[in-house]
Amino acid sequence: MSVTPELFIQTRQLCKQVALPGNTLNILTDINLTINRGDSVAIVGASGSGKSTLLGLLAGLDVPSSGEVVLAGQRIDTLNDDARAELRAQHVGFVFQSFLLLPALSALENVTLPAELAGQRDATARGKQLLELVGLSERMHFFPAQLSGGEQQRVAIARAFITQPAILFADEPSANLDSATGRRVEDLLFELNRSQGTTLVLVTHNPQLAARCQRQFLMDAGRLTEALPMAEGRSHVG
Amino acid sequence: MWAKVAWRLFWRELKNGELWVIAFALMLAVLTVVSLSGITDSVRSALMQRSSNFTAADKVLRSSSPFQPEILQQAEQLGLQTAQQIQFNTMLFAGDNMQLVNVKAVSSQYPLRGELLLDTxxxxxxxxxxxxxxxxxxxxQILAVRVGDLLDVGAAKLKVGGIILEEPDAPLNLFGGQPRVMMHLSDVAATEVIQPGSRISYRYLFAGSEVKLKQLETDIKPLLNANDRWQQLDRQSAVGSALDRAERFLLLAGLLGIVLAAAAAAVAANRYSQRHQMAVAVIKALGVTAPLARKIYFSHLALVTGFASLCGLLLGLLANFAVQGILGQWIEGYQAVFSSKSAWLGISTALICSLLFSLRPVWRLTAVPAIEVLRQQNGDSRIDYWQLLSGSVAVLALMWLFSGDIWLSGMLFLACAGFGLCLLGFAAVLVRVAKPMAAGQSSALKLALANLRRRLWQNSFQLMTFSLALFLTLVLYFLRAELLEQWKQQVPENAPNQFLVNMTATEKDQIAQQLQQAGLATGTFYPMISGRVLAVNGEMLQEPEQDDGAASRSNQASKQQSSEQSAAQQSTAEPASGRQGFGRELNLSWLSELPANNQITAGQWFDGPAQVSVEQQQAERLQLKLGDKLTFAIGGQQFDATVSSFRKVDWNSLQPNFFMLLSPDLMEHFPATYLTAFYLPETQQSVLTALLKQFPTVSVISVAVILQQVTSIIxxxxxxxxxILILVFAAAVLVLVAQVQATVEQREQELAILRTLGARGRFLRQAVLYEFAALGLLAGVFATILAEVLLAIVQMRMFQLPFNLHQSLWGLGPVTGVVLLTVLGALLLRGILQPTPASLIRRALHN
Structure with missing residues (x-):
């Protein structure tokens, strides 16, 4: 399978099944998807529809039962855990629904963690810069337990951008926040995404948030359909 | 860069208290091993050094052949101190008076240990x-001589230089033995006492380090004759058996302490692993490979292990120093013993604990897949059979390493595992039974019971560990009390410290009256007469092989005192076959009642005329059966007695004991002397002096010094x-802490939900405390039952103590369980029981 230069993610006949006692559960069925560099993509769907599973496969956190995933020009479904981890270190950033900051580290240390682990030397300076960008320069030495939910998510966003990833995966980034705080976090996410030229793939069940992305996909019972622009109606991409 | 991140995480975890429980557990295991092995070594060495005072040397070689210069040269070459001693019996003449005496001729270096005090x-x-x-x-007194008078010893005329006040290796024959005379070795030749065929005992005395003494033993082996014997501490003596039991207790306590500390380390490592699963998933999602994650978390484990080992070692050595200090005050000239053995044992313990208990949880931790960041499930709480296996191997390895006894380790391990399984079964049943009791949650108590049932598996496991920890502590507490009680009984306050011997029947009554007037209580007056055992069922007994020590060793009266100084001898000769006699006279006694510290093991106490009761070891030695006929000879008269019973004698009791007790009818016509024992307080010494003046033929033997020494050793x-009990208790508390901490997160979330739903703080606090109290009660009851069972086994099998039901255990066990767990629960959970709902909810979400 070859990928044209503008393509950043491509999947072909991607399936994920889980073996249960007595039967097999199809979580994802025949997902064919292409995402170009710089795109912002939303995957929407009800709880349990398979959105997060797809996100995990696209980001190389998990491997499919069948089918192919290409990330940054490299087929990742055939790579082992460590090779996928190295690829993630080079290209991928994450923002999670429940922030997932390490409680033992301060805000600044959480932000600089990926850069330090990747051996980057200017991690602290860049971390401070990013915390300033997300409006938390005053609280850089606070620990997660001392920060509000919104503040924690802003730290998580700063952490996601510190390695200057080519693609950012966000899993329900504002679901755990009140609407006003959620909106501020979303603004920040899109702003940074734009300024850094990052490809954004976000999973949400919030239509307003999805609408802010260039492309929206609907996940329903393991099948993915792309919502075409208003005039074109909805087309099945899976 | 990973090292920087790893160090930062480690430092923060340390500050947050995450790693402390593992560190404390490892430290406690190391501390237990180092201090115990060190203290046991020190106490053993101190007792050996102390017992050296009883033998005037660290090691004594007895021989019936003249001194071999090669042996002394070898010892001197090894840098050991040496002294020589010759002992023989001879007649001493002072004018018309004469007396058979036991002479001890010593070289100038005597004594090498202990103190000789002469009044010159x-x-x-x-x-x-x-x-x-x-x-x-x-x-x-007998010879009516004074210092300066001349005496005839064999062919030599020697001056009375003084009176012996204290002699480290005092004669053993306290009752009926020949009086002691000491002289210089260089005068022996002039006495011309040593002739071919005379019974002379030659003794080489050595003093120096244990290693050198062992070396000497190996080096001179080819030079020894068949009848040469090394003298060693008699394990049957009060000191020996106290030490023996104490060592067993310390070993047992140490093993249990290590098991507890190891369990705490395992629980804490599991908790650490579960708590950090999300952190590992996050760093893996951020691009950390599994090898890098392993580097980070294994470095934490290595740092904790290193830190804990170091602290444990230092504290253990400190404890050793303290004990050495105490021993130094206790024994004059005590030589401190420090061996690297305890340090190596400690480090090995830390490594085994760390590798086999903590490696597996940390390995599992680093294997958490990155996808967990999206799944966000609670930690995997399934049983890890590999960890169970590696943990079991670790416990067994630790026990073996520490005890050096695979049998004891294996049995104890199986017992602990068996008890663990029983407890788990009981706990599961009981927690299920709690279900109907907990219907509805309208009261704090009901909520507590419902909580207990809901965390069935977790609570069963907790209950098992709580019970085990309490059970081990209770067992040790009661065993310790038992041992102390036994020792106290051996050497009770006001135990007889003076023995009066050689009283006639008339003197006996007068003396009893005088002592009573002085307010001193006397025990039984034992009649005593010397006699020989000639034959068994008409078959004459053979003379025993020449054994210079046997005569004194087998002296039956007051074996206790004599065995303090006597030697259990390692013979280099093959035992002779056939029925051998004692080769000397025995002290015979006759009583109508069985003495209190004797126990019939076979047959009946006298139920007819002409009977004899034989001490069981001597019965074995003479190969006797009940009904056998023994022929005795007393002063030329012979008579027969039928063996009616065998007796077990408590040689540790400080009471007169006899090998042969005859029925009173046999002895009616023999003139007997009497023996009694009584306690004489320091302040009433004058009573004794007056008594001796009035009855010059009565001898007094004081065992006050020996008694004091035994008491101080005990x-x-x-x-x-x-x-050690404190150490084990600390380990048990640590297990409880680790277990309670392991449930903190889950409780935090539950409390947050209940508080959000409107439950009042006081209600929740009560519910949590009731839950712990209920757990404590259950654990206490289980622990009590198991402790009673194990105490019975250990008492009877390991310490040879009689079994008795421990009534106070049934109160103490459950109460300790309730109090300890409720207090620990309240302390450890105060953080989540006190705060406002908002902060609790935030923290719960944060987890």
């Missing part, structure tokens, strides 16, 4: 001067037992 014309000193003899006080051993 020049005052008190310890110099055995050539040309002089030194007499026991009663001998001076005091020291008791202190060591208490220290």
């Amino acid at each position: 014309a020049a005052g008190q000193n310890s110099i055995v001067a050539p040309g002089s003899v030194y007499l026991e006080a009663r001998l001076a 005091d020291q051993v008791s202190l060591a037992l208490t220290l």
